[in-house]
Structures are given as C-alpha cells and as structure tokens.
Amino acid sequence: MKINFQFSTINSYLPIKYTLTDAIEYSDKRVTSSPSINWSKFHFLNMEVRARAPGKIILAGEHAVVHGSAAVAASIGLYTSVSVRLPSPNDNDDTLTLHLMDVGLEFSWSIGRIKEILPGSVNNVASSPTTCCEETIKFILTALEGFKIPEAKMGIASGVIAFLWLYASILGNKAAKVIVSSELPLGAGLGSSAAFCVSLSGAFLALSDSVEVDFDQEGWVSFGEKEQQLANRWAFEGEKIIHGKPSGIDNTVSTFGNLIKFKSGALTCIKSSMILKMLITNTNVGRNTKALVAGVSERKKRHPDAMTSVFTAVDFISNEFASVIQSTSFSDDDVVKKEQRIQELMEMNQGLLQCMGVSHAFIETVLRTTLKYELTSKLTGAGGGGCVLTLLPALLPATVIDKVIGELEQCGFQCLVAEIGGSGLVFRFDGLS
Ligand SMILES: Nc1ncnc2c1ncn2[C@@H]1O[C@H](COP(=O)(O)OP(=O)(O)O)[C@@H](O)[C@H]1O
Ligand SMILES: C[C@@](O)(CCOP(=O)(O)O)CC(=O)O
Numbered sequence: 001m002k003i004n005f006q007f008s009t010i011n012s013y014l015p016i017k018y019t020l021t022d023a024i025e026y027s028d029k030r031v032t033s034s035p036s037i038n039w040s041k042f043h044f045l046n047m048e049v050r051a052r053a054p055g056k057i058i059l060a061g062e063h064a065v066v067h068g069s070a071a072v073a074a075s076i077g078l079y080t081s082v083s084v085r086l087p088s089p090n091d092n093d094d095t096l097t098l099h100l101m102d103v104g105l106e107f108s109w110s111i112g113r114i115k116e117i118l119p120g121s122v123n124n125v126a127s128s129p130t131t132c133c134e135e136t137i138k139f140i141l142t143a144l145e146g147f148k149i150p151e152a153k154m155g156i157a158s159g160v161i162a163f164l165w166l167y168a169s170i171l172g173n174k175a176a177k178v179i180v181s182s183e184l185p186l187g188a189g190l191g192s193s194a195a196f197c198v199s200l201s202g203a204f205l206a207l208s209d210s211v212e213v214d215f216d217q218e219g220w221v222s223f224g225e226k227e228q229q230l231a232n233r234w235a236f237e238g239e240k241i242i243h244g245k246p247s248g249i250d251n252t253v254s255t256f257g258n259l260i261k262f263k264s265g266a267l268t269c270i271k272s273s274m275i276l277k278m279l280i281t282n283t284n285v286g287r288n289t290k291a292l293v294a295g296v297s298e299r300k301k302r303h304p305d306a307m308t309s310v311f312t313a314v315d316f317i318s319n320e321f322a323s324v325i326q327s328t329s330f331s332d333d334d335v336v337k338k339e340q341r342i343q344e345l346m347e348m349n350q351g352l353l354q355c356m357g358v359s360h361a362f363i364e365t366v367l368r369t370t371l372k373y374e375l376t377s378k379l380t381g382a383g384g385g386g387c388v389l390t391l392l393p394a395l396l397p398a399t400v401i402d403k404v405i406g407e408l409e410q411c412g413f414q415c416l417v418a419e420i421g422g423s424g425l426v427f428r429f430d431g432l433s
C-alpha cells in the first residue's frame, strides 16, 4: 500500500499512540524529507484494514456461462467482511492466523511454515495474478494437517487454500491476524465463495505495495477502476481453487456490484428500468459448486450437440432478459407485460437447468409451491439444492407474499426479499488510534 500525502500534514495521519519520531524510527529512518511515504514501512503501527464484498443472484444463465453463454447477475445487500490486522513490533508475533467466524474454525501457522508451504516464487507478485496449479493445491493442503476440520465442514478446506494462495501471493510472508465473517449462507448459490475471495483480495491489496490508496478518506471507500480490476483478477484465481472452472461472473459482480451481463469474461453494466423484486428461498440443501460445474461438463462430454444447443438457448434467454429489463416502460401495463416476459424466460431457463441435471427435489417443491400463487421461480447459482428465485411482480399484494413465504417456511425453507444491485467491493482503515 503506497500512500501519498503532503509531508507537512503527516502528524494528522499518525496514530495518537505514536509520535512522528516513533514512526521515523520504525520506518528504518527512511522518512526524511520525502513528500511520499511507503506506508508498508508502518505496518507495525497496529493498523487494521477491513474489506467487504457482496453476494449475488444469477437472474439468468448460470452454468451455461461457464461454457461461453451470456448470463445476467446482480449483487445483493448481504456481505462478506474481512479484517486484517498487522501486529505491532511489541507483539513479537510471528504467526499468520485465520479465524473463520461462520464455521467457528481458527487456523494458525508460523511464518516459517508459510515459507515452507509457499516458497519465495509466489511471493510479491501482487500486481500480476497467477493461477495456483493442482500440484501446489495438493502441497498447500498439507498446511491443513493437524487441524481438526469436522467432516461436515470439509468444504472449507478449499476456502483455506484459496486464502493461503491469495495471502502469500499478495502480501508475502508477513505475520497477521485475519478474521472473516459473512451474512451470506455458505454453499447456497448466493456467491459466498466469490464474496470471500473478493473481500480477501481487496483487503490484501489495500495493504500491499502494489496499490496506491488515498488514505485521506474516512469510512468505506471503493478502489479506483485499475485496483478493482486487479482485485477481481485475484479473486478469480481464488474462485478457481474453490470452483475448479469458474466463469468469473460471481467475482466480477461481487467486485463491481450493481447489475451486469457477463459473457466469456467480458462485463456489460446494465441499467434496469424496472424494479426487480425477487424472493430468495433457501432450500437448506447443502451442495458444492465445484462438483455441480464438473457434472455439467461431464454431461456436455457425453452429449456435446444436445448440450451445445442447451447453452445456445440459454444465451438467447440471457440476452433477452437483459434487453427486457433495460427497455423503457411508459405505463403499469408495460410493466406487467415485461414481468410476464421475464417470468416466461425464468421458466424456460429453469427447464434448461433441469436438462443440465442441476435441479433438485426441493427446488421442484419451491417451483410447485410458488406456482400455486401464479408465481414463477428458477434456481440461482449452481443448483443441486441451495437457493431459488421467485419474481414478485410490482402489483402483487403484500398479503399474497406473506402467504407464499408462510407456506415455503412450513416446508422448512428460509425466505428473504433481496435488495438488488448494491455496492461492490469497499474497504476502510481502522484501529489507528
Ligand atoms: N465466510 C466464509 N468462511 C469460510 N469459507 C468460506 C466463506 N465463504 C465462502 N467460503 C468458501 O466457499 C465455499 C462455498 O462456495 P460454493 O460451493 O461456491 O457456494 P456459494 O459460492 O454458492 O456459497 C465454502 O465451502 C468455503 O470453502
Ligand atoms: C454455476 C455457476 O454459473 C455459478 C455458481 O454460483 P455459486 O457458487 O453456486 O454461488 C458457476 C460459475 O459461473 O462459475
């Protein structure tokens, strides 16, 4: 992290506990008359950076997007937050600690061990994201030996490997305490893996020497576009470790927020001219994105022509979806017509997701339950369980919404009405006083 500010104002940026003299001493006496200070030299001033990134819903095109079709996604107002605290010199702390609050697990490694697992070659490459190859993944897995991860939480291992890869690549062998917590359900199709990778990448980059951060800002701030792109590319490398073969849509919408169309790695921002109100129902059936994505690829190998046609159909659906929500409506009638078209597109997309083999009996229960109220639903994310979206038309009475939710909850599902299209990755500095 490089911070540029006028030397004359330096005192106002220093932690109250430390004087300018302390800072000069701690920074190897490199603060002389230079107007620009490399803040990484100050890392021992017990500072904390926090970053947060949102989850997402895929409105159309999941799975097919992995195979080059278009997809439409929106960020939602549920976030994963990361706190990174670098120790002060008095702490004498030579460990890297990762506390995963959502699963109640804590991991700790000596910096010596980190150097063994991830030797010099991967360090300090913050500005050029690199892929962690299969062999290195296996090697990093040895870092988890000795930690008792309950069988039911084994999916976390890939998240920890992604963490270690991102940390060592961006920040090298520094000691730190990292805490992760999330408002998102893990493994439910709302992009917790992407929000995890984006928030980690954002926090690490904010502390790295490769990124210039305007320190003269209070509260949550966004990166500049170049830095957002870098965080997004690193998060994609993390997603590869968790998903195997991600399309990149989840990390992209989590980094940039809002509503996007995504195809073959390219992002188009969408401005919706209508309010899209979606009910999200979590079937609470656990599943693993990596296995589901691999399953679709296997099916494609077995039936290449049929599956290519399915993906092509999804491409048309996503493009039409994007153009419908962008088109102008002049009356309530127009809105109703647009909602009907969206419902039909959702129904067709769900049918094609069934063709891909990623639906589930509980997803079908949600479809049937909402259909009783003439509402249309589709799975979102990788499917196989997880979450289902139901379009709530603008003129739908609140009493009907309450009834549907009541019936879904009686089946043991959890419902929430999503806030769509909020901010993407943001960060802030804390703990300087
Ligand atoms: N807050 C978190 N703490 C620890 N690991 C996380 C967290 N969020 C995501 N992960 C990682 O992401 C995995 C879930 O990702 P995935 O199967 O893609 O589902 P989704 O992205 O839909 O939630 C978890 O098993 C874990 O490895
Ligand atoms: C199935 C897929 O389209 C989305 C996966 O989303 P999630 O991990 O289930 O939230 C995979 C991808 O695009 O990388």
Ligand SMILES: [Mg+2]
Binding pocket: 191, 192, 193, 194, 243, 250, 289
């Ligand atoms: Mg995921």
